[in-house]
Amino acid sequence: MHISKFAIPEIIFGRGSLNHAGQCARSLGAKKAFVVSDSGIEEAGWLQCLQNILEREGIRWVYYPGVTSNPRDFQVEQGAELYVKNGADVIIAIGGGSVLDTAKGVAILASNGGKIADYEGANRVARPLPPMLLITTTAGNGSDISQFCIITDQKRHVKMSIITRTLVPNISIIDPLILRTKPESLIIHSAIDALAHAIEAYVSRIASPLTEMHSLKAVDIILDQLPVAVVTRSIESLEQLSIASISASMAFSNASLGAEHALAHSLGGQFDMQHGVVHPILLPSVMRFNLPFNTHKMAELGRVILKRDLGSDEDTARAGIERLDTFFASFNVPLRLREIVPEQQHSTLVAICQMAVQDACNLTNPKPATWEEFLQIVEEVW
């Protein structure tokens, strides 16, 4: 077995844990916080709620609202300028993956300078980052736990993966009460994103016993609880999805991901689609591609998905993937690529597949895919 590293932030979890944000910020030395969020969170009232909590603790703040879905390089660069100009000392973000990744990008540039594209890839950030307190508003993106940051390069139309130990924030607050204000589609797509994290991390070439346990736990919970959460919206089921997301994030942050995320980043950079939308389309197909390269672990996943063993590893693994097909079809989500990519863009798929080969996530796939193999996968699901 190789040597594994396992790092996570301090986690504050539970209903009402948002109320601890002031204390946490203070413990990080905040006098003037740099707060990142977006209009959706503002409208839902959570930003105001956070600002009140900070004010009660006597912490001043400057607000950076310039976040869109799939954050762009220039937004991060603007944010970093604002951070430095205002003499902020701690970064606090409340939002989904786009908000949290923007905050991380700002952290990199605030202390390391340069352009965000300078840091694309693994372990390219040299200087320590400002303290970070991240508050997730979805159960899936995992940015609040992970050492990943995904930023879109506007010119190249690429989602850049930036991966480094210091991107693990100091503190992550996960408050399931916040999930109650989220629409159904976001709950589904976030949970399926977490499912993809868990599955890709489980079969990753650098998975370890410390990450595998978290992967399997997450798969088990999401299969059980997502249908319940969609129908009932009960706080118990949303809480379970939060726990699954934490486990999936601990796994993928430390074991990395695979070919499915490499392709998702490449597609997302080109078409500015919501990240979660692509997983129900791609995941089963990438799993079928991976099956011969780690049949044993794919069967282990099958056992958790099916809650039984069909005798042979191959049969169990294959039936597990088929069960996922049925699972995804039970929700109101696109299942073919042509539903989210315009017909006339079909010709760009070759370039997208060539780009996916370069993504850091492809390196840890059971067998890194070639662009021809990626093309076969996207044609299959077109």
Add this chain to the structure above:
Amino acid sequence: MHISKFAIPEIIFGRGSLNHAGQCARSLGAKKAFVVSDSGIEEAGWLQCLQNILEREGIRWVYYPGVTSNPRDFQVEQGAELYVKNGADVIIAIGGGSVLDTAKGVAILASNGGKIADYEGANRVARPLPPMLLITTTAGNGSDISQFCIITDQKRHVKMSIITRTLVPNISIIDPLILRTKPESLIIHSAIDALAHAIEAYVSRIASPLTEMHSLKAVDIILDQLPVAVVTRSIESLEQLSIASISASMAFSNASLGAEHALAHSLGGQFDMQHGVVHPILLPSVMRFNLPFNTHKMAELGRVILKRDLGSDEDTARAGIERLDTFFASFNVPLRLREIVPEQQHSTLVAICQMAVQDACNLTNPKPATWEEFLQIVEEVW
């Protein structure tokens, strides 16, 4: 569900991970490290190995060897003096629980001053501690992961529990190769200590879904792998015990312990016995005491121990405890208190039980035990 906090160090795990100690120390800013260890580790050659690694990285060090089993208050105070006098900047310890707890005690006093007894209890350490890199040489004590530090007060004959978030070290290195130089009895007692951590954390009043998963995983692995490790000494089984110990430590550090550890600390303070020796004697009896106060969770433990369900929660829980009795009896370890406490000291048991009530661990037991209940437990196992 209450709000849960979950914090662990960065973990470097795997065969040969000790070789990363230099790099890790450097990442913590070490120029002159304060190295803590003991004569057993010196004799086994691990201290020399660590010092070579530090020297290769150009890190100077000062060595504090003054550690005995069950470290005393004055040893910690001597260590802190040496730390300050030498202008050390990072604390590195290699050893079992006693060595690691000494290092933590030195860290507290080096930056907070005073006497170590000033910090007894939960959350009494105000100032930040020097960076700590801890390298465990046993699979069980968990001090390298946890926010606990246990130091004996010489005058009162008490093992003081000091519990605070900042006692979680920055980095923990866990190298299963080191376990190969350990005697059989230490492997058994360390694994049973980890088993007690896992079980007490699981039924703790502040357990959370984040800790429960780790508890059950640890129980499962230890029951399976300890008998294999004792017979074969295979590196695979020692590695599994290391993983179990990491899981158990993540659980108890964040969910705390219970009445069994309260009693173990009280007995250990009085009789200076090796901490691990007392668990096979006390654990089943404390579990029987706890059964009516959380039958559901005790049954969940029973299911993992037995790998089956006997129908009723009560029956499953009880059979699980009986299985532990048999499990402990299969090793060459004391099973009655009179084997480790001199007959003429029987009369001190009342005072020991009165002391155990005060231990911070008793607070999180399913029902905190009274001294009379503790007395009944120790008489049962006398």
